[in-house]
Amino acid sequence: MSEISHVGAVSVTYGHFPVGELWEPGFEREESRPDFQTDTSVIVIPGQIVVRTRVQEHTAPVVLVRGHGQDGAPGENWTLLASELYRPVYTGRMAAFDTTDGLAKPAAVPMEVFGRLSEPGEASLSLDPAQIYLVQVWEQGRNDSRERFEAASQRGEDSLHGWFEAYAIVFTPSGRQSPPTPATPVSRRGRLAARHGKPPLGMR
Template sequence: MPEISSVGAVNIEHGHFPVGEMWEPGFKRRDGKPDFQTNEPVIVVSGQVIVTSRVQEHTAPVVVAVRDHEDDTPGPGWTLVASVDYQPVYKGRMAVLDTLDGPAGPAAGPIEVFGQQAEPGEPFVHLDPARTYRAQVWSQGRSDSRERFNAATRREEGRGQDGFERYLIAFVPSGTQEPPAPTAEESRRDRVARQHGRPPLNMR
């Protein structure tokens, strides 16, 4: 089912930001470690699609969407950055996240994508955990964003301005998978044994 999120304002630090799947109680946490030494513009780890920016620190409007077809173009001015595979690891709730501070807040204004007006708000969509996806990362302004940022810095207009880049991450179903399932609830005895190498004396 097609879905378009609200527009979030993501605070990009260290030149990247994640679109991550929100952890659900009962599931084992999947914390992948991205390889930032790669030259790829988009990095996939367990539970996250990480987008690299050409600007080290700034705020960018971001929209996420679920689409039926991979060949859909969002509209004029959008350029495809990369297309990568993603598999849900929890229940499929994907949110745009600040680099360090959790879910992104609402953007200052709307963005038009796929012929629809996406209004400011919390940017998230729901993926079907029984499906696998191709994640298409689109951008506006990325091709010369670093040059415009450097020019603004030289003019002493301040760093961290908005407007250097915009992003859209569109998830398109590509196949099926066994839906991720919660792990069995761990007993206190098992938890203590795992943490300390043996169960407590009163439970042996």
Template sequence: MPEISGVGAVSIEHSHFSVGEHWERGFERRESEPDFQTDEPVVAEPGQLVVTSRVQEHSAPVVLAVNDQLDEAPGPAWTLIASVEYKPVYTGRMAVFDTMNGPAGSARESVEVFGLQAQPGEPFMALDPSRTYRVQVWSQGRSDSRERFDAAMEREEWGVHEGFEAYVIVFVPSGTQERPTPSESGSRRERMARMHGKPPLNMR
């Protein structure tokens, strides 16, 4: 039986949003700059997946799920848009993030996923950090979302920001890896001092 999260409402700006792993104290931050010029609908980076929307600015329901069946659609209305690899880099606590405003909030309505009714709530999923995953991103409404959005703008329906797309992000275990572990304890100043014999000038 698939495990599903609550239904979040992600606020999308600049045509993208992320599904990212919460950084944990003691771990070195894994920061990267996704390639927003790519034509790929989903980009996998250390610690996050970046999903590209066909609509520049809107709100979309998103559900996270863990399933043991690859290529199993969440339902007949869902279309697979990408399949990428993901390896946890911290402790595997995944959440959906607005483009600009931090973690996504709760949606207002439920969504049917794998025959279950996902209820409005936090779009959060705890992965096993000792596993690797094949991540499949499924969508509804994406095939003509831009056209419907543009038509709404032509009708000057400026307040329309919902109902264009929906997403289910499915994590399917694909292998194993060494569990990520925290770095050596201590502040960055202390680590730099141990490495170089004294702290950098800007930390003295």
């Protein structure tokens, strides 16, 4: 049976939001940035899956799913946006994030995916860091989201908090990798020696 997260509400700005892997102490932090010059709707970089939206600023319900096979669409009215491979880089703890404000907040209402009701809460789940995953990004509402957003703006409605697009991010095992391991801890003496070429006098 699939593991389904709670449904979060992602505050989207600049037309994109990340589903990212939570950094763990001891691991070298991945600092890569997505290339927004591409027309790709979903960009995968180490530690993140970046979803580009058709509406620049809005709030989108997002749920994460860990599947065990190709289960098809999460339900009626879902459309597959992209399929990409993701390799965990830390310990595999994934979460949906606002574009600029940290972890997504709980959504206002539940969402039904794969015949089960996901209640509002934190959109997070754990992957096996020894697995490689096929990530399927499913969406609702994109086909006319920008048009509905512009119409709401013209009517003077609070379009920033309106529902225009929803996403289900499905992770399915698709191979194995050597699990990432934390770096060997370096002592203060070692750090100072690396910086200055030799340990300080009091540490020799």
